[in-house]
């Protein structure tokens with residue numbers, strides 16, 4: 001049974017408001033996705049590291065990836081993140097019970113030790129699980145624009161991160177049958193089947209680069225060496 005990292009990297013980064021997709025923007029002297037792959041390359045338990053890019057990608061080939069062992073690229077990205085992941089699962093040629101660890105290209109500050117901890121924690125688990133962090137702030141439900149309707153209890157609420165680790169065949173089935181705008185991560189597809197993925201403590205450093213200011217935060221985190 002193998003452990004395969006699958007990295008969806010076929011997004012356009014519309015919220016980043018940049019002509020270059022954010023996974024190729026400069027972050028501390030390298031393309032952002034280089035840092036993501038570099039973190040995953042440090043995880044000894046991973047047998048394969050598979051990147052899913054868009055068939056129209058004009059950037060991947062302009063970088064030298066030869067320093068990365070175990071790296072494969074699939075040009076089968078889809079119109080949504082879930083479609084990119086599902087297309088990758090169909091193309092990856094894995095065994096049904098291999099584990100797949102889906103990790104956003106856009107999360108470049110991943111601590112490799114967290115991935116090893118996750119793999120150990122989910123050994124023998126019937127479903128799989130995700131990295132996540134408990135919600136820290138008071139939550140407000142907005143009504144009529146920016147007015148507060150009420151304060152929403154945050155007890156039991158977690159923010160989903162990646163990697164999200166599931167069996168290849170089970171995840172493909174969940175995504176294929178559940179595909180829709182409500183499926184914003186892998187766990188949501190499993191939940192739709194009535195399954196309960198496990199929550200594993202992630203890290204506030206494992207941020208997703210979504211808006212322009214996140215790029216500066218990511219640079220600061222990388223410079224700090226993720227020490228906490």
Ligand SMILES: Nc1ccn([C@@H]2O[C@H](COP(=O)(O)OP(=O)(O)OP(=O)(O)O)[C@@H](O)[C@H]2O)c(=O)n1
Pocket residue numbers: 007008009010011012013014015016022023052077078079080081082084085104105106107208209210
């Ligand atoms: N059709 C898509 C959309 C997203 N992704 C990937 O999914 C991850 C998380 O998605 P998100 O941050 O939403 O990325 P974008 O779609 O690029 O950004 P935006 O939503 O702002 O357009 C990213 O690594 C992105 O490249 C993908 O592989 N295929």
Ligand SMILES: C[C@](O)(CO)[C@H](O)COP(=O)(O)O
Pocket residue numbers: 081104159160161162184185186208
């Ligand atoms: C999967 C994810 O990273 C969990 O937080 C996130 O949902 C992906 O980003 P999107 O903006 O929802 O596509």
